[in-house]
Amino acid sequence: MFERWLAQIRGQTSAAASPVAEDRMAEAVALWGGLYRGQAPWLAKGGGLELPAAIACELARQTTLELESRVDGSERARFLDGQYQAALTRLRPAFELGCATGGLVMKPYPDGQGGIAVDFVGADRFLPTGFDSRGRLTGAVFAETAAEGGERYLRCEAHLWRDGVYTVRNAAFRQDGRGGPGTPVPLHSVSCWAGLSEQVCLEGVPGPLFGFFRVPQANWVDPCSPLGVSVYSRAVELIRQADEQWERILWEYEGGELAVDASSDLFRMTENGRCRLPKGKERLFRVHDVSVMEARGNFLETFSPALRDSSLFNGLNNILKRIEFNCGLAYGTISDPQLVEKTAEEIKAGKQRSYATVSELQRALQAALTDTVRAMDVWAGLARLAPPGRYTLSFCWDDSIVTDAGTERARDLAEVGAGLMRKWEYRAKWRGEDEATARRAVGEKD
Numbered sequence: 001m002f003e004r005w006l007a008q009i010r011g012q013t014s015a016a017a018s019p020v021a022e023d024r025m026a027e028a029v030a031l032w033g034g035l036y037r038g039q040a041p042w043l044a045k046g047g048g049l050e051l052p053a054a055i056a057c058e059l060a061r062q063t064t065l066e067l068e069s070r071v072d073g074s075e076r077a078r079f080l081d082g083q084y085q086a087a088l089t090r091l092r093p094a095f096e097l098g099c100a101t102g103g104l105v106m107k108p109y110p111d112g113q114g115g116i117a118v119d120f121v122g123a124d125r126f127l128p129t130g131f132d133s134r135g136r137l138t139g140a141v142f143a144e145t146a147a148e149g150g151e152r153y154l155r156c157e158a159h160l161w162r163d164g165v166y167t168v169r170n171a172a173f174r175q176d177g178r179g180g181p182g183t184p185v186p187l188h189s190v191s192c193w194a195g196l197s198e199q200v201c202l203e204g205v206p207g208p209l210f211g212f213f214r215v216p217q218a219n220w221v222d223p224c225s226p227l228g229v230s231v232y233s234r235a236v237e238l239i240r241q242a243d244e245q246w247e248r249i250l251w252e253y254e255g256g257e258l259a260v261d262a263s264s265d266l267f268r269m270t271e272n273g274r275c276r277l278p279k280g281k282e283r284l285f286r287v288h289d290v291s292v293m294e295a296r297g298n299f300l301e302t303f304s305p306a307l308r309d310s311s312l313f314n315g316l317n318n319i320l321k322r323i324e325f326n327c328g329l330a331y332g333t334i335s336d337p338q339l340v341e342k343t344a345e346e347i348k349a350g351k352q353r354s355y356a357t358v359s360e361l362q363r364a365l366q367a368a369l370t371d372t373v374r375a376m377d378v379w380a381g382l383a384r385l386a387p388p389g390r391y392t393l394s395f396c397w398d399d400s401i402v403t404d405a406g407t408e409r410a411r412d413l414a415e416v417g418a419g420l421m422r423k424w425e426y427r428a429k430w431r432g433e434d435e436a437t438a439r440r441a442v443g444e445k446d
Contacts (some may be wrong), residue, residue, distance in 0.1 A: 027222045029101055033124035033228035036100035040243065047116060048243035051320075054328050054334060055232045060096035062354065062362040067091075074389025078375055082114075083108075087118040087372070094120030095365065098213050102228035105140060105161075106208040110383040114321050114377050123228070126363045130160060132225040137212040138162065146192055148407065151175075152331040154182060159208065166205040170196050192388035202382065209379065211372030216360040235326040238319055254309055259286050259303040263293040267293060328357030362397050371397075 034040065035052040060188035069088065087106070092271055098104025101123035111117040130139030135196055139160040146153045158169040172190055173182035188194045214228035232239065264287050267275035275287050286303070293299045313336075320335035330351050331337075336415055373393050380386045409430060415421040424438035431438070439445065 016117065024229055025225050026220050028229070028233070029124050029227075029376040031236070032233065033122070035230075035232070035236070035239070036097070036173060040240070042240050042245060049239075049246050051239050051242060051323065052230075052232050052332065055323075056096050056100035056230075056328070058329070058333060059099050059231050059327075059358065059361060061090055062358045063099075063365060064092045064095060069369065071391050071393055073085050073391040074437070076082045076377070076386045078387035079386035080391055081372060083116040083376060084373055086115075090118075090120065093123075095213070097122040099215060099231045099361070102215050102230045102233070104213040104368070105210050106136070106368060107140075108141065108372060108376045108379055110379055110385065114385060115380055118372065118376075122387065125234045128227060129158065130162075135214075135226050136208070137210075137226075137321075138208055138350035140210070146173075146190055146420075148192075150192055151405075152195075153185070155187075155190075155193055155196075159210065161205060162207045164204055164206070166202040166209060168200045170198055195324075205378060207374060209369065209375040211368040211370070211375065213365055213368035216364045231325050232323075235355040238323045238326060240318060242319045242323065245312065245319060247308060249312045249316065252312055254311055256305045258284070260284055261286050261288060261293070261296075261301045261303055262289050263288060263299040265290050311393060325353075328353055328434075366395050367431075369393075 002402070031041075032052070036056060037047070038053065040048060040052075066316070067088070069084070071077045071084050082436055087108075094104060094106075097120075097277050103123035105119075105121040107119040107121060107125055108116050109119070119142075125142040125143065127143075128137055129141055130137070130140070132138050137270060139158070142157045142159070144155045144157065146155070154173045154175055156169075156171050156173070158167075158171075160167045170187055172185050172187050174185050175182045187196050187198060214226075215231055217229055217231075217233070219225050219227060221233065226439055262285055264275055267277065267287065268306075270276050277285050277287075290299075293301075313399075317335050321331055323329075324331055324333055324335060330353055333354070370393060373391075377391065381388065412426055412429065416423055416426050423442040424435065424444050425436040426434050427441055428435055433441065
């Protein structure tokens with residue numbers, strides 16, 4: 001999909017500026033998206049361990065676990081918070097896709113019903129066209145398809161922010177089915193796009209009207225590109241090896257399945273000349289010609305070879321541990337935790353690796369959400385959805401990846417008993433009370 005849109009937009013200079021995505025980045029994004037959807041090129045019929053989706057899901061879960069963010073302040077802030085909270089309910093699955101493909105755009109827009117909706121667009125569904133000196137995305141083309149009258153249409157919505165002027169251009173194309181650019185058609189020729197303008201220019205806009213999340217890793221595919229890479233981009237070859245090892249394990253079980261080799265003359269025959277096997281046990285018996293079994297010297301043999309599953313699983317587990325290391329995950333996240341060394345220092349080091357990865361993702365996501373709320377505020381003013389006013393945006397991220405709350409609470413309670421921590425400090429920390437309330441509760445004076 002990404003590569004096809006790139007070819008279409010490159011063929012239509014009126015729709016947008018030239019994309020900054022080079023062919024190798026387009027191919028990489030397409031690969032990461034395919035892996036996430038279980039369409040690995042080395043799997044002929046799908047299957048495999050589906051590790052890319054599991055890795056993206058786990059990192060997205062840890063990053064957004066117990067995320068609390070709100071907009072406070074004026075009447076405008078209360079309006080923004082209502083729209084923002086609605087968008088946050090859809091954030092986690094969209095963020096998972098962003099982790100898988102290397103980036104995510106959060107694009108707010110007036111929904112025509114007095115509110116502001118947010119589109120979440122993964123890196124495999126938009127084309128970047130401009131970045132500023134700080135690496136901030138300033139231009140992009142978003143694609144939408146529609147079917148009408150037996151024809152398929154593509155709409156390119158190009159956004160560009162430059163020197164305080166925000167320009168949005170719309171162009172529609174009738175697709176020819178051959179992957180080419182298609183034929184330009186008027187927007188009003190497609191009923192669902194009839195109300196859109198071909199071009200809108202907004203002046204005095206402080207920045208792009210969307211938030212852009214980029215996976216905070218160096219782009220080793222194209223070091224000169226400002227685009228992000230997938231959270232599992234450094235483990236693609238290891239993921240292939242894990243899938244192949246899993247196929248070996250399945251083949252070991254299939255090839256070593258219990259069976260009984262029997263001579264055909266031991267069974268009654270059906271009317272069509274087939275052996276009548278015991279009902280429900282057809283899979284167990286493997287019938288051979290009498291001469292074959294006679295040559296073996298036995299007319300009934302049990303096939304039950306020793307399985308090599310232990311060594312095969314050990315090999316798979318070692319590959320999974322390498323994948324965890326390359327993706328910044330703690331050992332035991334996707335590998336077998338029973339086979340991971342569990343000294344205190346190793347557990348701490350593994351958690352710290354996950355904590356560092358998740359902390360970087362949280363900082364990048366917080367910056368993107370901040371830009372998204374700013375864009376929502378601009379739209380609220382342009383569409384006159386709420387009176388002017390200031391707002392403050394706050395974030396609270398969960399840190400339980402490294403900190404075991406139960407263990408820490410028990411330690412603090414022990415310190416209270418030993419006189420190393422005061423009772424009011426314990427209440428303030430674990431019950432969320434302010435100092436004055438906590439002191440009064442334990443009978444201490446201010």
